[in-house]
Every structure is written in C-alpha cells, then in structure tokens.
Amino acid sequence: MPTIYQVLVNHEEQYALYPVARELPDGWTPTGFSGTEDECVAHVDARWSDTRPRSVRTAATAARIGGS
Template structure:
C-alpha cells in the first residue's frame, strides 16, 4: 500500500483530478483543498463531482 499523499485539484471547467501533494500544479489547475491517500481523494472526487461533463457543456445544455 502506498503512503503517497495526493491533493484534489480543479480547473476552470470544474473538472477534478488527483495530483501529488506538494508538487507544483500545472497551469490552469488549483488546489481544491482536500489531501489524502489516492483512495480517499478518489472517494472525495466521486462525492463532489457527480456530473463529470465540463462546466461549459453543462451550461450549454442548461444542466446546471
């Protein structure tokens, strides 16, 4: 089992991803505030991001 910590990051399209905690973030991504194991972060993303379509698509379809 890995003891690597990850952080949940989010872009302007409200897409979420896991990124190694403490590593510099790629352009366009910001830390969402949740840090944990890969499993904990994945569970968090599943809970807070139920509609995985990009924000612009949800807006176009009136799904917000």
C-alpha cells in the first residue's frame, strides 16, 4: 500500500509533502490536499512556480519598485 502524503505550507509560502500518518512539524499547515506522492507533487507543481520564500519575493519587489 503506498504512503499517503499531505501537502503542507509554511509562513514563507513554501510547500512540502509529509506523510498523513505523522504528526505535523512545527510551523507547517496542511493545505487540504492529500494523495500519493506523484499526485501531491503534481498539485504543488501546478501552484508553486516561484520557489523563493515570500520574504525574498517581497524584498525583490520592494527593491524593484524603490529602484525605479
């Protein structure tokens, strides 16, 4: 029987796959999606195109706006 995973997200809007049967790690929140590893990877790939942490994306945007 394959392991069922859930998709988690942290405060930096980074995603992770984590086995459903395990206790959630600190700082991570379930997105509500679970399935096989392949299904979860496809779900994350469809939603997470910019893998930089939110704080880095925000700083880059601020620098672009402030530097114009």
